[in-house]
Amino acid sequence: MAETTLIIGNKNYSSWSLRPWLVLKQLGINFDEERIRLFEAGFKDNILKHSAAGKVPVLKTAGLTIWESLAICEYLGEQHPELWPEDTADRALARSAVSEMHAGFMALRNELPMNCRAQQRKLDYSADAAADIQRIESLWQQCKQQSKQQGPWLFGKFGIVDAFYAPVAIRLTGYQIPLSPESEAYRLTQLSNPYLQQWIEAGQAEVEIIAEEEVGE
Ligand SMILES: N[C@@H](CCC(=O)N[C@@H](CS)C(=O)NCC(=O)O)C(=O)O
Missing domain, CATH: 3.40.30.10 (Glutaredoxin)
Structure with a gap:
């Protein structure tokens, strides 16, 4: 044990x-x-x-x-401590992004619930859910643009902020939501994580x- x-x-x-x-x-x-x-x-x-x-x-x-x-x-x-970005401004942004996920995106959470078995394009979601997706995409972009760190995660290497957005990557995948090329690359980073694959399976x-x-x- x-x-x-x-x-x-x-x-x-x-x-x-x-x-x-x-x-x-x-x-x-x-x-x-x-x-x-x-x-x-x-x-x-x-x-x-x-x-x-x-x-x-x-x-x-x-x-x-x-x-x-x-x-x-x-x-x-x-x-x-390596689970948060080292740079103060990056850490503040990562924490804001995590808090926003923890407290918000209710339309996305309600209308596109996490379901690892989902495999069908979803079209019938509200304007609020679409706005949540758009907000998440711009948040991901802001993290990537602000961070000077090399690596495929939001601040270079994997951190708590990436764990918080992993379920979003599952939703976007299962419901086949079209994304910008940058968001799509990050979705694929998430989906190719062997631990996330283990969980999904x-x-x-x-x-x-x-x-x-x-x-x-
Ligand atoms: N704010 C909590 C949310 C936890 C939560 O809602 N867990 C759900 C499962 S994903 C649950 O236990 N639901 C059972 C219930 O509400 O009775 C957290 O971040 O851990």
């Missing part, structure tokens, strides 16, 4: 679980996964045993219980089917 456990939801649907999972994988940390199936009988009771907030993900490590994907990533970022192999409306992500 590893010293660290990440409690997650269904890989097919749980975008919030994916983010810290990806960071742990990128760091090469040995951890156990405990998967609690979302919205099935017993989900709330099971998750409440770990966190009074009643949501996944939850990280258990070093005698601590940490909930909220961003708090988990920030904890890991304290141990591994595991999500696709899951048997549970949850109505998209219930997931709300």
Whole structure:
């Protein structure tokens, strides 16, 4: 048994679980996964045993219980400062982009929920969802343009900001959303990450089917 456990939801649907999972994988940390199936009988009771907030993900490590994907990533970022850009201005932009994702893009999250099995072009989304996609594209471009670091990620090498946008890359892929060449290159960077591929394959192999409306992500 590893010293660290990440409690997650269904890989097919749980975008919030994916983010810290990806960071742990990128760091090469040995951890156990405990998967609690979302919205099935017993989900709330099971998750409440770990966190009074009643949501996944939850990280258990070093005698601590940490909930909220961003708090988990920030904890890991304290141990591994390389998860944030070194430059102050870059770090501020990366943190703004992460906060914007964590707190916003509700239309995108509601109308194009993460579903690793999605394989169909989506056309019927609202102007608000289209605006969210446009905003994300310009945010990605701003990060790439501001950062002077070499590398395919938003600030050169992989960081928390990339983990936060990984579920967006899954959505854009599954729903076949047309993108600018720059955004498309970044989407492909995300999709060719072997850890993200591992997550997607595991999500696709899951048997549970949850109505998209219930997931709300
Ligand atoms: N703000 C939270 C959101 C977590 C969240 O909404 N998790 C969903 C699964 S992706 C969940 O546990 N839903 C169960 C519920 O709300 O009952 C975070 O960043 O961790």
